[in-house]
Amino acid sequence: MTNQVKEDIAIVGAGPVGALLAVMLARKGYKIDLFESRPDSRTKALYQGKSINLALSDRGWLALKAIGLDEEIRAQAIPMTCRMIHAVDGSLTRQPYGRDNQAIWSVSRAGINEQLITLAEQQAGVEVHFEHKLTDLDFDSGTCSFDVSGKESADYHRELIFGADGTFSKVRRLAQELPGQRISYSLDYMPQTYIELTIPANSDGSFMMEKNALHIWPRKNFMLIALPNPDGSFTCTLFMDLQGELSFESLDDEDKVSHFFREYFPDAMPLLIEPVATFMAKAPSPLCLVHIDPWVIRDKVALIGDAAHAMVPFYGQGMNCGFEDCRVLAELVEEHQHHWGEILPAYQQARKENCDAIIELAKRNFVEMSDLAGDARFLLRKKIEAKFSEMHPDLWIPLYSMVTFSPELPYAQALAVGEVQKEIMDEVMNLPDIEQNWQAECTYRLLYQLAQEKLTANILPETVSNPLSPGSSQTLSKKKEVKA
Amino acid sequence: MTNQVKEDIAIVGAGPVGALLAVMLARKGYKIDLFESRPDSRTKALYQGKSINLALSDRGWLALKAIGLDEEIRAQAIPMTCRMIHAVDGSLTRQPYGRDNQAIWSVSRAGINEQLITLAEQQAGVEVHFEHKLTDLDFDSGTCSFDVSGKESADYHRELIFGADGTFSKVRRLAQELPGQRISYSLDYMPQTYIELTIPANSDGSFMMEKNALHIWPRKNFMLIALPNPDGSFTCTLFMDLQGELSFESLDDEDKVSHFFREYFPDAMPLLIEPVATFMAKAPSPLCLVHIDPWVIRDKVALIGDAAHAMVPFYGQGMNCGFEDCRVLAELVEEHQHHWGEILPAYQQARKENCDAIIELAKRNFVEMSDLAGDARFLLRKKIEAKFSEMHPDLWIPLYSMVTFSPELPYAQALAVGEVQKEIMDEVMNLPDIEQNWQAECTYRLLYQLAQEKLTANILPETVSNPLSPGSSQTLSKKKEVKA
Structure with a gap:
C-alpha cells in the first residue's frame, strides 16, 4: 500500500463498532462503504440473537464524545451506580461501582447501533449497504465479494478493508485460509452459556426493582443478572454451564426448571415473564474468547472490535473496547498524517496487548460476579x-x-x-x-x-485524568510497563 | 452412530500416524480406506517439506511392537544414547539421555512412512488411495469428497472417518466451519522457524562426528542440531526466530550468513554442505502448536496425531505421541468390544489431557535444549x-x-x-x-x-514397568492425579 492520503475504505459489518468507525473515518475525509449482512433493523424488526442491552462506560463515552453523539445517547441511557446483590434469602446488598455516583450505563444495543448507522449515513462519503453478505475477499487486490439479498453477487474493489464483523468474523476466517500466512489464532468456548429473560415494568411504567443498579443473583457456578430498560422493564441474563451436574442440559424438563428457579431465585421468579417456558424454549447462546495475531493482513485488511478480540461480557467492556479501538485508530490517522503504511502497524501495536489484557480481565470477572460478590x-x-x-x-x-x-x-x-x-x-x-x-x-x-x-517503583507520577470528568482527582501513571 | 460391530472406516492422511492406524484397525477386522493427497513416495521421489529424520523412542516402539514392525524398523534405526553439546569454542560435552545406554533412535521419516504404508496394503480390507485430496466432508452422512489427481472428483460414504491429516488438517478446518458446532481451537505459530542442512558422510561412508549422539549447538535464542542417517550423513536443523535482531529475516545477505556460521558454529561450518547458499535459498518452515476440543465431532469423525495436537519437535515426541494415540485407540476398541459410541468418547478422554501435557512439555524444552544444555x-x-x-x-x-x-x-x-x-x-x-x-x-x-x-503422598506405589525392557527396575505410579 502506498502512503497516499485519501483511500477508499470498505468496512465489513455495521454493528456498533463498524458504524462508529465509518463515522470517524468519514470525518477524516475518507470515502466509506459500510457493508452489513442483515437487513436494516430500522425498517425491519429483527432479533439479532445478541444481548438486548449492555453496559456503556467511560471508554465508550470517550469515543462517542469524539463524534459528538454522547449527549444524544446519554438521554436514553440509565445510570447504574452499584451492583445490587440478591442473596438466596432475598436480602439485598448494595455495592457501589465507584466514588461519587460514578456509574456504568445501561443502553439498548439496537438503539445505539441504529443511532450510529443513522449518523454514518449523514456523513459525506459514506454509503451503507444492507443485506450484503461477504462471500470472498482477495487480500492482494482488495476485492470484496458479496452475496446481495441472497439473490445476486457484487464485487467492490477497495484500497483498505476493515473486518468489523464480530466474534465469528468472515473476514478473519478468510484470512486464516490464506496459504503461507502466519496467523496465530484461538477461539475458546467458555463452559458458560446464557439465555435472556424479562422482568416487565409495573403497569404504571415504573420499575419493579431498584432502577439505578445492575442486579446480580450470584450463585457461584451460575448467576442471573438484570439491567434496566427505559420502558421500566429489566432484561435479565442467566449465565450457566451448558453441560454438567447443574446446567442447561441437566435441567431438561419443566419440573426441574421450575424447582431450579424456586430454589435459587425465589425473589426474581415471581417477577420474571414465564421463566420456565422461556428457559425450555430458548437455546442457550455461547460465550467465546477470540485471540488472533496479526490483526493486519498484507497491509490491506485490518480487524477491529470482536472480530479481533472477542471477550466474555463479565466486565461490561466488549463494546467499550471496540469503541476504544476506533478512537485510537482515528487518533493514529492524524498522528501519522493519513499514512496507512504506518497507521495500521501502529494500530495493532497500540491495541493488541491491551485487548489481550481486557479479554483476561473479563474472563476472571465471572468468578468475581458469580461467587465473590456474595x-x-x-x-x-x-x-x-x-x-x-x-x-x-x-x-x-x-x-x-x-x-x-x-x-x-x-x-x-x-x-x-x-x-x-x-x-x-x-x-x-x-x-x-x-x-x-x-x-x-x-x-x-x-x-x-x-x-x-x-507500586510507586513501577508507577511514575505522570497522571491520568479522566477526560470525561475534568475535575476528577484520579491520577495514575500512563507508563505501560509495570514490573508486576 | 449405532453400536454395530463392523464399520467401514475412512482415514484421511497416510502419514506415519494414518498408516499405523490403518494397520491396527484392519487387524481388528475393519474395512479401511486410507486417503493421501500426495502421490506414492515409493514410486515418485518427492520432498515433503518435512523433517528428513526424527527421533523414535519408547512410546513409538511400543506401538510398532504391537503390530510387529519394531524389529524391521530398528534394523535401520540409529540409537542416540546422549546429547553431544558443541560449545562455541568447539569443546564437546556428552549428556547421557538415560541409564544403561537407554537411547532415542534416529529414523527416516519417509522410510518409516513407506514401511507402514506397505504393511497397511498387505492387510486384508485396506485400500490405499494416493493423490486423493479431501475437498469436503459431510459430518452427518459421513460422505468424503476428494479431488482425484487434480482431474476428477470422487465421493466415499463411510460410517467412521479419522482425520490423520496433520498440523494443517483439512478435516479439522471443515469441522470448524460447521454451523452451531462448539469447537474450541487454537493454532499458535512459534517465533522459531527452521531450515535443514546436511553434513555428508566421509568418502568411506563413515560419520564425520560421533554417530550415536544427537548433536546440539545451543546458542540460547537459536540452535543447530544434527541427527545421524544410515548412509553416514547427518541431517541438521537450524532453529531460529523468523524475525528480530538475529533471525532468518535479519540475515539477509551472504556476508551476514557466512559471518553468522563462522561466529556461532565454527566447528560445524566446514562440515556442512554449502550452509550459506542453502540458508539463502531455503524458506524457513514454521513451527506450530495446535489445540482443539472436542476431537470427536458428531460421533462420526475423530482427529488423531498432529491434526488433533500438533506440537514443536523439541521433545522428539510428535510421532511418538501420534503412535500412542493409535495404540490407545486400538486397545479401547477391544475394551469396548467395537462399540464406537463408547470408544470415541473414551479415546478423547484418554488422550486429550495427555496430549495437552506433551504439547506444553515440548514447548518448554526449547529452553532446555537451546540454552540450559550449555x-x-x-x-x-x-x-x-x-x-x-x-x-x-x-x-x-x-x-x-x-x-x-x-x-x-x-x-x-x-x-x-x-x-x-x-x-x-x-x-x-x-x-x-x-x-x-x-x-x-x-x-x-x-x-x-x-x-x-x-512425591510419595501423590504417587501411589503402583508401579509402571517399561514393557519394552522387561527387566527394567523403573517404577512409578500410574495414578493420574498428582496434586502438583
Whole structure:
C-alpha cells in the first residue's frame, strides 16, 4: 500500500463498532462503504440473537464524545451506580461501582447501533449497504465479494478493508485460509452459556426493582443478572454451564426448571415473564474468547472490535473496547498524517496487548460476579481498598475503576497494576483479626507502606485524568510497563 | 452412530500416524480406506517439506511392537544414547539421555512412512488411495469428497472417518466451519522457524562426528542440531526466530550468513554442505502448536496425531505421541468390544489431557535444549537427579526419562510429577556450596526427605514397568492425579 492520503475504505459489518468507525473515518475525509449482512433493523424488526442491552462506560463515552453523539445517547441511557446483590434469602446488598455516583450505563444495543448507522449515513462519503453478505475477499487486490439479498453477487474493489464483523468474523476466517500466512489464532468456548429473560415494568411504567443498579443473583457456578430498560422493564441474563451436574442440559424438563428457579431465585421468579417456558424454549447462546495475531493482513485488511478480540461480557467492556479501538485508530490517522503504511502497524501495536489484557480481565470477572460478590471477606477487601483509594487517590485506584472509569489508562496497565494490588491486599487480608481491625489506622499504614514499596517503583507520577470528568482527582501513571 | 460391530472406516492422511492406524484397525477386522493427497513416495521421489529424520523412542516402539514392525524398523534405526553439546569454542560435552545406554533412535521419516504404508496394503480390507485430496466432508452422512489427481472428483460414504491429516488438517478446518458446532481451537505459530542442512558422510561412508549422539549447538535464542542417517550423513536443523535482531529475516545477505556460521558454529561450518547458499535459498518452515476440543465431532469423525495436537519437535515426541494415540485407540476398541459410541468418547478422554501435557512439555524444552544444555548449573542439577534416581529408582525418574523411556506413564502425570521434582530440585540447588557438595550424603538425605514428603503422598506405589525392557527396575505410579 502506498502512503497516499485519501483511500477508499470498505468496512465489513455495521454493528456498533463498524458504524462508529465509518463515522470517524468519514470525518477524516475518507470515502466509506459500510457493508452489513442483515437487513436494516430500522425498517425491519429483527432479533439479532445478541444481548438486548449492555453496559456503556467511560471508554465508550470517550469515543462517542469524539463524534459528538454522547449527549444524544446519554438521554436514553440509565445510570447504574452499584451492583445490587440478591442473596438466596432475598436480602439485598448494595455495592457501589465507584466514588461519587460514578456509574456504568445501561443502553439498548439496537438503539445505539441504529443511532450510529443513522449518523454514518449523514456523513459525506459514506454509503451503507444492507443485506450484503461477504462471500470472498482477495487480500492482494482488495476485492470484496458479496452475496446481495441472497439473490445476486457484487464485487467492490477497495484500497483498505476493515473486518468489523464480530466474534465469528468472515473476514478473519478468510484470512486464516490464506496459504503461507502466519496467523496465530484461538477461539475458546467458555463452559458458560446464557439465555435472556424479562422482568416487565409495573403497569404504571415504573420499575419493579431498584432502577439505578445492575442486579446480580450470584450463585457461584451460575448467576442471573438484570439491567434496566427505559420502558421500566429489566432484561435479565442467566449465565450457566451448558453441560454438567447443574446446567442447561441437566435441567431438561419443566419440573426441574421450575424447582431450579424456586430454589435459587425465589425473589426474581415471581417477577420474571414465564421463566420456565422461556428457559425450555430458548437455546442457550455461547460465550467465546477470540485471540488472533496479526490483526493486519498484507497491509490491506485490518480487524477491529470482536472480530479481533472477542471477550466474555463479565466486565461490561466488549463494546467499550471496540469503541476504544476506533478512537485510537482515528487518533493514529492524524498522528501519522493519513499514512496507512504506518497507521495500521501502529494500530495493532497500540491495541493488541491491551485487548489481550481486557479479554483476561473479563474472563476472571465471572468468578468475581458469580461467587465473590456474595462473599463477606471479598466485600471487606473491597471496602478497605475503597477507603484507602479515597485517602490516596494518587496511589490507588481499584482495578474495577481503572478498567471502567479511567478511560485513558491502558487495559494492560490496569491488569498489571491490579496484580500488584492483589498481592498487597492478600497481605493485608492476612493480618490477624482484619475483620475487626479493618478500620484501624495501622491497617492503612501498612497498606501505604506496601503500596509505596511495590507500586510507586513501577508507577511514575505522570497522571491520568479522566477526560470525561475534568475535575476528577484520579491520577495514575500512563507508563505501560509495570514490573508486576 | 449405532453400536454395530463392523464399520467401514475412512482415514484421511497416510502419514506415519494414518498408516499405523490403518494397520491396527484392519487387524481388528475393519474395512479401511486410507486417503493421501500426495502421490506414492515409493514410486515418485518427492520432498515433503518435512523433517528428513526424527527421533523414535519408547512410546513409538511400543506401538510398532504391537503390530510387529519394531524389529524391521530398528534394523535401520540409529540409537542416540546422549546429547553431544558443541560449545562455541568447539569443546564437546556428552549428556547421557538415560541409564544403561537407554537411547532415542534416529529414523527416516519417509522410510518409516513407506514401511507402514506397505504393511497397511498387505492387510486384508485396506485400500490405499494416493493423490486423493479431501475437498469436503459431510459430518452427518459421513460422505468424503476428494479431488482425484487434480482431474476428477470422487465421493466415499463411510460410517467412521479419522482425520490423520496433520498440523494443517483439512478435516479439522471443515469441522470448524460447521454451523452451531462448539469447537474450541487454537493454532499458535512459534517465533522459531527452521531450515535443514546436511553434513555428508566421509568418502568411506563413515560419520564425520560421533554417530550415536544427537548433536546440539545451543546458542540460547537459536540452535543447530544434527541427527545421524544410515548412509553416514547427518541431517541438521537450524532453529531460529523468523524475525528480530538475529533471525532468518535479519540475515539477509551472504556476508551476514557466512559471518553468522563462522561466529556461532565454527566447528560445524566446514562440515556442512554449502550452509550459506542453502540458508539463502531455503524458506524457513514454521513451527506450530495446535489445540482443539472436542476431537470427536458428531460421533462420526475423530482427529488423531498432529491434526488433533500438533506440537514443536523439541521433545522428539510428535510421532511418538501420534503412535500412542493409535495404540490407545486400538486397545479401547477391544475394551469396548467395537462399540464406537463408547470408544470415541473414551479415546478423547484418554488422550486429550495427555496430549495437552506433551504439547506444553515440548514447548518448554526449547529452553532446555537451546540454552540450559550449555549451562553448568543446569548440568549439575541433571547429575544430582541422575545419581538420586539410581539410588531410588522407585522414587525418582527424571522428567526426560518419564516422557521418553516410560511408555506406559501418561504424559500428564510426567508433567505433574516433573513440576514437583522441579520444586524439590530448586530447593536442593539453593543449598550453600552445592557445586562443591553435590556428592555429599546430606544432599541426598535432603532429596530423599523432600521426595518422600512431596512425591510419595501423590504417587501411589503402583508401579509402571517399561514393557519394552522387561527387566527394567523403573517404577512409578500410574495414578493420574498428582496434586502438583
